[in-house]
Amino acid sequence: MEIVIKNLNHIYMPGTPFERQALQDLNMQISSGSFVAIxxxxxxGKSTLIQLIAGLMSPTSGNIQIGSYHLTPNSKERLAVRKHVGVVFQYPEHQLFEETVVKDIAFGPRNQGLSEKEVTERVQMAMEMVGLSPELGDRSPFQLSGGQMRRVAIAGVLALSPEILILDEPTAGLDPHGKSELLNTISKLHKERQMTVILVTHDMNDAARFADYLFVLARGTCELEGTPGDVFKEQDHLVQFALDLPDITRLINQLNRQIHPPIPTNIFSMNELENHLIERLKKVVSL
Ligand SMILES: Nc1ncnc2c1ncn2[C@@H]1O[C@H](COP(=O)(O)OP(=O)(O)OP(=O)(O)O)[C@@H](O)[C@H]1O
Ligand SMILES: [Mg+2]
Known part of the structure; x- marks a missing residue:
């Protein structure tokens, strides 16, 4: 499902002293099956935007088109959209509440009115998708590690089979190993199931490594967008928005001060950089 956002505005508590314009004339387009980072x-305005895309609030003005649905201030299609869009909020494990892992993951599909057989299938599928072993099913979610709890929470969203998966800072508070494991799982799901993934993150390394298109929001509007290669070329621009460069881009920029021709700055994995440098070395040695 393609997402087309046109002239979107969102004002919290309008007409009160607390009025706050969170989104301002925002325009964006997210292709079906892509992995984008915000x-x-x-x-x-990142969290405001994803709540609007997920149909959890109505915009003050403007339009979000998701497939054939339109979300506008008075649209009645918010409920329908929610069936297609899964959202994993920050620290989703805080919302776990059932006695067992299986019951927690089953909550959403059961609420959708699926049969018990379908619910069981969905739970098994979702646990497999996030790499939770079946024997954890009868455990209390509160006896698990932080990383496992987060997987249970994400499985609960995946059990609803969303076509669009939105994750708000999904790796916040996880250790580096847990972080990369979780994002690798998401990336695999995206590739295998052509699921559209919208990742909200403060981590430029994750954005560069996993997303194929980036949107930079500032003061409620999209100020910069493009492939990671395009966006991270705009160093001066990024400083203005208080955003860093990925570590690997900083390393390449540093190396490029010493070597010529420069290493391409659209390399975002250590593997790729290693291969590039080995190829260059081979050429030098054979001369
Ligand atoms: N429920 C709310 N009521 C009033 N103002 C809000 C509400 N939620 C957010 N805001 C305001 O709207 C603006 C955008 O907030 P939002 O949470 O969308 O930002 P964000 O980019 O997600 O930030 P963060 O990176 O800290 O999560 C901020 O100025 C915030 O104070
Ligand atoms: Mg937020």
């Missing part, structure tokens, strides 16, 4: 400093 970047921007705190307060730039």
């Amino acid at each position: 970047l921007g400093q705190t307060g730039s």
